[in-house]
Amino acid sequence: MIVGAIESYEIQYLNELDSIYPRREIKNIFFELLLYIKRWNKIDYLLNKNKILEKNEIKFLSESLRKLKNHIPLQHIIGYVLFCDLKIKVNEHVLIPRPETEELVHIIYNQNKLETSLNILDVGTGSGCIIIALKTLLKNTNCKGIDISQKALNIAIENANCNNSDIDFKNQDINEYSVRPNSFDIIVSNPPYVPIRELKKIRTNVIDFEPHMALFVENNNPLKFYHTIAEFGRNSLVNKGKIYFETHEDYAFEIVNLLKDKKYKNCIIRQDLQGKNRFVEAIKYD
Numbered sequence: 225m226i227v228g229a230i231e232s233y234e235i236q237y238l239n240e241l242d243s244i245y246p247r248r249e250i251k252n253i254f255f256e257l258l259l260y261i262k263r264w265n266k267i268d269y270l271l272n273k274n275k276i277l278e279k280n281e282i283k284f285l286s287e288s289l290r291k292l293k294n295h296i297p298l299q300h301i302i303g304y305v306l307f308c309d310l311k312i313k314v315n316e317h318v319l320i321p322r323p324e325t326e327e328l329v330h331i332i333y334n335q336n337k338l339e340t341s342l343n344i345l346d347v348g349t350g351s352g353c354i355i356i357a358l359k360t361l362l363k364n365t366n367c368k369g370i371d372i373s374q375k376a377l378n379i380a381i382e383n384a385n386c387n388n389s390d391i392d393f394k395n396q397d398i399n400e401y402s403v404r405p406n407s408f409d410i411i412v413s414n415p416p417y418v419p420i421r422e423l424k425k426i427r428t429n430v431i432d433f434e435p436h437m438a439l440f441v442e443n444n445n446p447l448k449f450y451h452t453i454a455e456f457g458r459n460s461l462v463n464k465g466k467i468y469f470e471t472h473e474d475y476a477f478e479i480v481n482l483l484k485d486k487k488y489k490n491c492i493i494r495q496d497l498q499g500k501n502r503f504v505e506a507i508k509y510d
């Protein structure tokens with residue numbers, strides 16, 4: 225191997241990050257960084273791995289390695305994630321959009337793509353990823369996103385502008401939110417759902433760099449957001465309006481039960497690509 229060749233940096237990443245990330249993830253991180261600095265995909269890398277990097281590229285890879293060793297998430301290093309093919313800016317004030325959430329967007333899109341006009345609300349919009357993707361994919365929608373965090377909303381607004389999405393964002397606590405009856409055809413939410421007792425199981429790059437307000441709920445009331453949003457939907461959804469939730473895999477059945485208690489029908493649990501119970505949907509009838 226040529227000293228200073230690109231592949232030597234891959235080896236350095238694998239050696240120095242192995243106590244923090246699994247090997248496959250380190251390789252993915254390295255490829256993401258190469259894509260970022262050189263626009264290279266994996267094939268480009270294989271064809272060029274003996275080449276020597278430019279000075280500024282070496283500096284970037286070294287600084288990134290230092291940050292990764294300090295548990296700074298890759299997405300914060302490059303400043304964005306690709307979500308449903310959209311560039312979504314992220315920082316410490318928003319949850320980093322997850323691949324499962326892209327699956328939720330696709331479920332909603334596939335079920336509603338033939339509708340001609342929809343009013344959609346995203347509760348706990350964070351970076352705005354869900355509502356911006358829906359606005360982009362579904363034609364003729366009025367989209368609204370609410371979040372209790374103004375700092376998160378500032379990022380959501382920036383993301384909507386960068387993606388030419390006209391979305392009405394509002395700084396609002398869902399517990400105090402009221403609208404006219406029949407305001408929405410669809411309510412979607414990926415609310416905080418991790419019981420705080422699970423904090424110990426979660427990696428430092430999540431705990432230290434993502435807002436706890438976006439992640440955690442009290443141990444004794446893990447479904448509180450689902451109760452509140454389902455109750456809110458009883459009044460604010462039109463007849464046959466739909467509610468879509470991302471959930472903790474352990475609570476999907478309980479969420480179905482709470483929706484049934486609130487007279488929602490056609491309650492369905494869907495798995496994510498890893499086979500975990502991750503999404504719950506239901507229809508409200510008057």
Ligand SMILES: C[S@@+](CC[C@H](N)C(=O)[O-])C[C@H]1O[C@@H](n2cnc3c(N)ncnc32)[C@H](O)[C@@H]1O
Nearest residue numbers: 321348349350371372373397398414415416438
């Ligand atoms: C799990 S994050 C989801 C962010 C984004 N929708 C996504 O899927 O990546 C939950 C979001 O709910 C917001 N949130 C927490 N409590 C809230 C409340 N009481 N009312 C409205 N939003 C709230 C948080 O600020 C956070 O942005």
